[in-house]
Amino acid sequence: MMDWLSEYASFLTSRQEDILIALRDHIYISALSIILGAIVAIPAGVWLAGSRMGWLNSVVFTIANVLQTIPSLALLAILIPLLGIGRAPAVFALFLYSIMPIMRNTYSGFKAVDPNVMEAARGMGYSRMQRLLRVQLPLSFPYIMSGLRVTTVYIISWATLATLIGAGGLGQLIFSGMGVNKKELIVTGAILAVILALAADFLLGLAEKWVTAKTRSAPASGTV
Amino acid sequence: MRHRQMPIRMKGMARHATFAPLAAALIAVCVFLSGCGNGNRIIIGTQTFSEPKILANMYKLLIEDRTNMKVKVMPDLATSTVVLDALTRDDIQMASLYSGIILDNYFPIERTNDRASILKQAQEGFDKHYGLKWFDSYGFENTYAFTVRKELAEKEQLHQISDVKDKAQSMRLGVDTSWLEREGDGYEDFQKVYGITFGKVYPMEVALVYNAIATNKMDIVVAYSTDARLKQYELVTLEDDKHFFPPYDASPVIRKEVLEKHPELQEVIDLLIGKLDAKTMIDLNYEVDVNKRNEKRVAEEYLKKVGLLK
Numbered sequence A: 001m002m003d004w005l006s007e008y009a010s011f012l013t014s015r016q017e018d019i020l021i022a023l024r025d026h027i028y029i030s031a032l033s034i035i036l037g038a039i040v041a042i043p044a045g046v047w048l049a050g051s052r053m054g055w056l057n058s059v060v061f062t063i064a065n066v067l068q069t070i071p072s073l074a075l076l077a078i079l080i081p082l083l084g085i086g087r088a089p090a091v092f093a094l095f096l097y098s099i100m101p102i103m104r105n106t107y108s109g110f111k112a113v114d115p116n117v118m119e120a121a122r123g124m125g126y127s128r129m130q131r132l133l134r135v136q137l138p139l140s141f142p143y144i145m146s147g148l149r150v151t152t153v154y155i156i157s158w159a160t161l162a163t164l165i166g167a168g169g170l171g172q173l174i175f176s177g178m179g180v181n182k183k184e185l186i187v188t189g190a191i192l193a194v195i196l197a198l199a200a201d202f203l204l205g206l207a208e209k210w211v212t213a214k215t216r217s218a219p220a221s222g223t224v
Numbered sequence B: 001m002r003h004r005q006m007p008i009r010m011k012g013m014a015r016h017a018t019f020a021p022l023a024a025a026l027i028a029v030c031v032f033l034s035g036c037g038n039g040n041r042i043i044i045g046t047q048t049f050s051e052p053k054i055l056a057n058m059y060k061l062l063i064e065d066r067t068n069m070k071v072k073v074m075p076d077l078a079t080s081t082v083v084l085d086a087l088t089r090d091d092i093q094m095a096s097l098y099s100g101i102i103l104d105n106y107f108p109i110e111r112t113n114d115r116a117s118i119l120k121q122a123q124e125g126f127d128k129h130y131g132l133k134w135f136d137s138y139g140f141e142n143t144y145a146f147t148v149r150k151e152l153a154e155k156e157q158l159h160q161i162s163d164v165k166d167k168a169q170s171m172r173l174g175v176d177t178s179w180l181e182r183e184g185d186g187y188e189d190f191q192k193v194y195g196i197t198f199g200k201v202y203p204m205e206v207a208l209v210y211n212a213i214a215t216n217k218m219d220i221v222v223a224y225s226t227d228a229r230l231k232q233y234e235l236v237t238l239e240d241d242k243h244f245f246p247p248y249d250a251s252p253v254i255r256k257e258v259l260e261k262h263p264e265l266q267e268v269i270d271l272l273i274g275k276l277d278a279k280t281m282i283d284l285n286y287e288v289d290v291n292k293r294n295e296k297r298v299a300e301e302y303l304k305k306v307g308l309l310k
Helices: A002-014 A016-050 A054-069 A072-083 A087-111 A115-123 A128-165 A170-180 A183-223 B002-018 B020-025 B027-033 B050-066 B080-088 B099-104 B115-130 B150-155 B187-194 B206-214 B256-261 B264-270 B278-289 B295-305
Strands: B041-045 B070-074 B094-098 B132-134 B144-149 B172-175 B200-203 B220-224 B235-237 B250-255
Touching: A002 A016, A002 A183, A016 A054, A016 A087, A016 A128, A016 A170, A016 A183, A054 A087, A072 A087, A072 A128, A087 A128, A115 A128, A128 A170, A128 A183, A170 A183, A170 B080, A170 B200, B041 B050, B041 B080, B050 B070, B050 B094, B050 B250, B050 B264, B050 B278, B050 B295, B080 B094, B080 B099, B080 B115, B094 B099, B099 B115, B115 B132, B115 B250, B132 B256, B144 B150, B144 B206, B150 B235, B172 B206, B206 B220, B206 B235, B250 B256, B250 B264, B256 B264, B278 B295
Parallel strands: B041 B070, B041 B094, B172 B200, B172 B220
Antiparallel strands: B094 B250, B132 B250, B144 B220, B144 B235
16 A cells, blocks of 8 residues: 555656646636636626516527537537637637536526515615616625536536647546556546546635625625 | 525536546446456457457457357447456457557566567567467558648658658647657657657547648647548658657457357457458548448448458
8 A cells, every 4th residue: 555655656746747737727728618608608697687588598598508418529529620629629618518507597596586675676776787786696696606616616527528639638647547558647637637626616615605705794884 | 496496406416527537537447347248249349440440340240250159349448558458357358459559568578669579579468467369460550650741741851750850849749648648659758769849749539630730730740550541631651760669560359268268269360360451451441531431331341342251
């Protein structure tokens, strides 16, 4: 056991540089896809929740749903003629996958706001923008964060496939380990991907708590 | 109320998704659990590219035609290493492998680039350490080949690998998912032997490197020498002037105990030994990879053409 551990430790030190590059690429690809996804999907969800055009909702959600169901490897393959290989198609594919859960959760959050609360806000003379920012957004915030966390966790795990189209990342360790009979590479890639997903989920959880605490205390200090 | 439940349920899904990369790494194991090699049935495993799939289908047709055994082909095992693992675990009983795989530290070897010696070491080593019968070659090798677009080769007067030395810094190199990691004939040793380091290196699924170079996304790729897409895209293979790449002779490999239990297999397997040269194999690969035909049909058509199947 100790032999095995020290062997693994010396493997880690000797390959430190490659492992860090793979980790860096992985974080880069996943983070960029999720940020792009959030930029598009949160406003889209807010807008759909406020829109009175029911057919539009179903059209948008159907498209997002269909995108979601395309097998990831197939999507990557389909994107090659359009975007070539490397990071761009990988980020784009993961971005497409991130839209649905973020948008769905944002939409659900906004829809879940009690209409009586909205009525009260309107009665207090809140403008549409004020209702959006001071009432709907804080109330639906847990939903939005939950969507982000879900998305982050699975984008990080799916990004392991990005290496197949030349985008690098932790998948590179896994696939090259499979290619040359080095189990330690596979294990390292897989463990790092799991740790990365758990860490990202944890950090987003902290951020959620922090923001919630902030927004709760703000009105109180104003009124007292 | 329906909406309120949504985030919670999706969160549960995410917890599962966390383990997806782990699952990906172990996927081979899971697939193999469903296989079994009992009785009169054997499973031939193949790698992800067309060549071993065609060969597996040839043996399926021949074995089912000439013995009372049943053969199942299990395609798309990620790499030769996975195939070999599956063989030693008895999840599959037969496969096509390439002699140069002995460089991947399966047992101690004597370093050489001599074709006959590498094959002999593979045969003896896998017999002794893994209980596998490694046959003589089909008659072709499928090794790594540095390849460029024809117009680039003409413009820059590239004939052999050493010719790219001055340009390498500005070149994008496309390789399969394992070449960078290989010891002995991988990138690290390549840099030492040739003194060439490329500007950017992109590992990817090997099936994509051909299109990537043809469409100018890469400047040079490490291809597999019998791939028909070299022919399709008119790619030029640079001569390995320092004899860096070892030979990768292709051979059928079977578990010894299966051969002992079914001695009639020996004769059937021998039917293809020494019968397929590189040109034949490239043509067969061409039918599948370029003309998009089914591997089984291509295998069947060939066997009928040479009279091995009626």
